[in-house]
Amino acid sequence: MSEHHKETFITKYIFSLDHKMIAKQFLITGMFMGVVGMTLSLLFRLQLSNPGESFAVLEFFLGEKWAPGGVLDPNMYLALVTMHGTILVFWVLTAGLTGTFANFLIPLQIGARDMASGFMNMLSYWFFFAATVVLLSSLYVETGPASAGWTIYPPLSALPQAIPGSGLGQDLWLIAMTLFVVSSLLGGLNYIVTILNLRTKGMTMMRLPLTIWALLIVAILGVLSFPVLLSCSLLLIFDRSFGTSFYLSDIIIGGEALHNTGGSPILFEHLFWFLGHPEVYIILLPALGIVSEVISVNSRKPIFGYKAMVGALLVIALLSFVVWGHHMFLTGMDPFLGSVFTFTTLLIAIPSAVKVFNYLATLWRANIRFTPAMLFAIGFVSTFITGGLTGIILGDSALDINVHDTYFVTGHFHIVMGVSAIYGMMAGVYHWFPKMYGRMMNKKLGYFHFWVTFISAYGVFFPMHFLGLAGLPRRYYTNSAFPMFDELTNINEIITFFAIIGGLVQLLFIFNFFYSIFKGTKATENPWKSNTLEWTTPVERIHGNWPGEIPTVERWAYDYSKPDADDDFIPQTVPLKKGEIEH
Amino acid sequence: MEISLIKNKASKQLLWIGIGSIVMFFAGLTSAYIVRKAEGNWLEFDMPLWFTISTICVIASSATLWFALQNIKENKSATIFLIATLAIGLTFTFSQVQGWDDLVAKGVYLTGEGSNPSGSFIYVISLAHLLHLIGGLIALTITTLKSKLNHYSKDNYLGIELISIYWHFIGLLWLYLFLFFSYS
Numbered sequence: 001m002s003e004h005h006k007e008t009f010i011t012k013y014i015f016s017l018d019h020k021m022i023a024k025q026f027l028i029t030g031m032f033m034g035v036v037g038m039t040l041s042l043l044f045r046l047q048l049s050n051p052g053e054s055f056a057v058l059e060f061f062l063g064e065k066w067a068p069g070g071v072l073d074p075n076m077y078l079a080l081v082t083m084h085g086t087i088l089v090f091w092v093l094t095a096g097l098t099g100t101f102a103n104f105l106i107p108l109q110i111g112a113r114d115m116a117s118g119f120m121n122m123l124s125y126w127f128f129f130a131a132t133v134v135l136l137s138s139l140y141v142e143t144g145p146a147s148a149g150w151t152i153y154p155p156l157s158a159l160p161q162a163i164p165g166s167g168l169g170q171d172l173w174l175i176a177m178t179l180f181v182v183s184s185l186l187g188g189l190n191y192i193v194t195i196l197n198l199r200t201k202g203m204t205m206m207r208l209p210l211t212i213w214a215l216l217i218v219a220i221l222g223v224l225s226f227p228v229l230l231s232c233s234l235l236l237i238f239d240r241s242f243g244t245s246f247y248l249s250d251i252i253i254g255g256e257a258l259h260n261t262g263g264s265p266i267l268f269e270h271l272f273w274f275l276g277h278p279e280v281y282i283i284l285l286p287a288l289g290i291v292s293e294v295i296s297v298n299s300r301k302p303i304f305g306y307k308a309m310v311g312a313l314l315v316i317a318l319l320s321f322v323v324w325g326h327h328m329f330l331t332g333m334d335p336f337l338g339s340v341f342t343f344t345t346l347l348i349a350i351p352s353a354v355k356v357f358n359y360l361a362t363l364w365r366a367n368i369r370f371t372p373a374m375l376f377a378i379g380f381v382s383t384f385i386t387g388g389l390t391g392i393i394l395g396d397s398a399l400d401i402n403v404h405d406t407y408f409v410t411g412h413f414h415i416v417m418g419v420s421a422i423y424g425m426m427a428g429v430y431h432w433f434p435k436m437y438g439r440m441m442n443k444k445l446g447y448f449h450f451w452v453t454f455i456s457a458y459g460v461f462f463p464m465h466f467l468g469l470a471g472l473p474r475r476y477y478t479n480s481a482f483p484m485f486d487e488l489t490n491i492n493e494i495i496t497f498f499a500i501i502g503g504l505v506q507l508l509f510i511f512n513f514f515y516s517i518f519k520g521t522k523a524t525e526n527p528w529k530s531n532t533l534e535w536t537t538p539v540e541r542i543h544g545n546w547p548g549e550i551p552t553v554e555r556w557a558y559d560y561s562k563p564d565a566d567d568d569f570i571p572q573t574v575p576l577k578k579g580e581i582e583h
Numbered sequence: 584m585e586i587s588l589i590k591n592k593a594s595k596q597l598l599w600i601g602i603g604s605i606v607m608f609f610a611g612l613t614s615a616y617i618v619r620k621a622e623g624n625w626l627e628f629d630m631p632l633w634f635t636i637s638t639i640c641v642i643a644s645s646a647t648l649w650f651a652l653q654n655i656k657e658n659k660s661a662t663i664f665l666i667a668t669l670a671i672g673l674t675f676t677f678s679q680v681q682g683w684d685d686l687v688a689k690g691v692y693l694t695g696e697g698s699n700p701s702g703s704f705i706y707v708i709s710l711a712h713l714l715h716l717i718g719g720l721i722a723l724t725i726t727t728l729k730s731k732l733n734h735y736s737k738d739n740y741l742g743i744e745l746i747s748i749y750w751h752f753i754g755l756l757w758l759y760l761f762l763f764f765s766y767s
């Protein structure tokens with residue numbers, strides 16, 4: 001692996017086998033998709049705050065066909081919501097987040113020259129890229145992109161003739177998602193094998209940084225749950241294209257009765273949410289890992305309860321396979337079964353609370369350095385609490401019945417998953433940027449970015465809970481058809497206002513990112529005075545990571561402010577002093 | 584030496600985790616079958632006789648592959664047994680297609696008018712299994728060619744080991760599916 005071979009532009013930047021370059025490819029693709037997904041959401045927010053009004057931007061982006069006279073077409077509304085959800089959930093927060101940090105951090109933090117298989121790693125990116133191209137191309141088809149929601153429930157997704165978006169757009173969605181799953185499986189297999197086999201001498205499992213623990217568990221969740229999504233969509237594809245009836249029964253469409261009998265759309269929901277719920281943790285866990293690392297480094301304190309943190313990750317992962325039914329309380333589920341799912345769901349609150357209290361205990365009376373990364377990490381703790389609390393309400397079947405499929409759910413999952421995971425990703429980017437590009441990002445812009453994001457994210461998603469409690473259903477094109485919702489118009493205007501501000505400030509982040517790659521101040525080897533191995537690599541990032549031998553590990557990753565130590569941090573490579581006990 | 588040991592271990596792990604993924608894929612499909620069946624409107628029919636022949640093929644091919652591995656461990660050529668396995672694997676493929684024909688003859692259809700998920704499931708699940716087996720056949724062909732070219736010896740037979748693990752797994756998977764279809 002360490003032999004040097006000539007690198008051309010193509011092997012260095014395009015078909016690269018180097019994990020650091022692949023990480024950057026994932027990051028930049030993810031950021032690009034983030035901008036696309038966000039723009040789509042701003043377009044449909046305009047319709048929600050000003051139903052039926054004409055906007056030049058709508059016509060500019062969507063054209064005369066989908067926004068005649070600048071008014072959003074109802075079918076396009078559904079398509080925008082679907083593509084927004086799909087892009088953010090899978091492209092940005094799954095591939096963008098895990099792909100970036102697993103690729104970047106695993107070899108660097110465990111002390112390996114690269115991933116177990118650089119080739120599989122490269123394939124993983126290129127499958128992802130192909131998936132991206134297919135998904136984006138569906139924005140341009142005649143009948144519009146997929147419109148059945150990111151959860152693609154049949155029959156909308158199963159009958160090509162159901163609505164315009166059920167046609168070619170849905171086919172492309174399914175192809176893109178299949179490529180995506182292949183990419184995730186290739187990546188996940190590689191991450192697991194790398195972590196299990198390529199740790200440097202002395203790097204025992206219980207000395208691993210929490211980032212690596214989180215990424216390992218995410219990879220395991222992924223290889224076990226994505227195949228179920230594949231089986232779910234395999235049956236869907238047969239229904240769509242080959243005339244089977246797994247999910248379809250007794251359907252009359254356009255006055256014509258279809259032959260399908262004996263299928264059940266509820267079956268789809270079971271299969272989908274069996275993946276779907278673990279998927280939300282696939283999104284969350286890397287953020288938890290990153291935040292643990294960033295909080296500990298910038299609190300200059302060991303992470304509180306390391307073993308409990310690892311345990312909590314494991315318990316969350318296990319439980320995530322037995323709670324899917326909480327998305328289906330209203331499908332006619334046996335109330336007894338419902339209460340079983342309520343029970344398992346509420347159990348997740350325990351390990352989640354363990355994490356939160358450990359973060360708070362780490363921060364407690366710490367000598368905090370408020371870097372932009374740290375602010376985002378603390379922001380994560382805030383949104384994780386807010387969103388977790390509404391989760392408890394939704395997990396209770398008796399309460400959920402009242403707010404299911406309303407904006408309450410939208411508020412819940414955007415705060416607990418969307419915003420939290422984005423904060424985790426931001427924290428990671430600000431924190432590891434110096435290692436990725438050898439330069440520092442601008443701090444002032446970082447602070448501005450954080451505060452505006454923080455205020456506008458709450459400004460967008462907090463009021464949604466009130467909309468939901470008032471009964472406003474999610475995914476509706478317009479609220480103006482029902483007089484009972486007239487009083488809610490103001491709230492929707494406020495939400496759209498904050499969404500626009502929050503969206504614009506991300507452009508500032510992107511500016512800061514690219515500007516700093518070229519013009520940022522030069523970074524030192526270990527700018528945050530951190531213990532983990534990646535900060536022992538040279539600033540000029542080289543193939544194989546360490547110029548000489550791979551360093552060996554002598555202690556865990558969290559020796560910050562250790563009593564009797566000379567410095568407030570002791571890198572993992574420093575041997576224990578005589579008589580020093582390991583944490 | 585150390586590197587190749589790690590490589591050995593890592594390749595097997597990779598395969599095992601991949602097998603875990605495949606297990607989840609079929610667990611998804613067969614639990615869908617159970618959930619759907621519990622809802623009624625379900626056709627009952629016997630498995631075609633050809634599927635029993637498939638089952639015999641699976642057992643026989645695992646046996647021949649086992650002999651291949653034993654042979655190479657004793658530094659004898661594994662080629663004959665690999666070719667036998669390949670041949671039985673192809674017979675399996677043939678028997679599956681025949682089995683589908685039988686089903687159609689019985690009036691159990693994959694799609695269209697008169698089809699019911701109870702039948703469609705059999706087709707889709709066995710097809711998905713067959714695709715995994717064909718993947719195995721491709722790997723087996725490569726292994727056989729390498730064996731013919733004397734690539735393997737008693738100190739170097741990772742390729743044969745890996746295909747053995749996969750092939751036995753795919754066989755076991757068929758056994759499970761066959762019993763599942765017959766008795767669930």
Ligand code: HEM
Pocket residue numbers: 151280281283284326327345346348349352387388389390391392393394395396400403404405409412413416417418
């Ligand atoms: C204390 C922890 C949590 C509990 C008890 C909980 C409970 C629930 C329940 C019961 C629902 C379904 C509501 C409905 O549709 O009526 C729901 C929706 C959702 N939750 Fe959570 N949740 C928790 C944490 C999380 C976390 C950590 C994430 C992601 C990181 C998450 C992501 C989601 C998503 C994406 C949905 C909506 C899916 C959709 O319908 O499109 N939740 N949650």
Ligand SMILES: [Cu+2]
Pocket residue numbers: 276277280323324326327
């Ligand atoms: Cu869930």
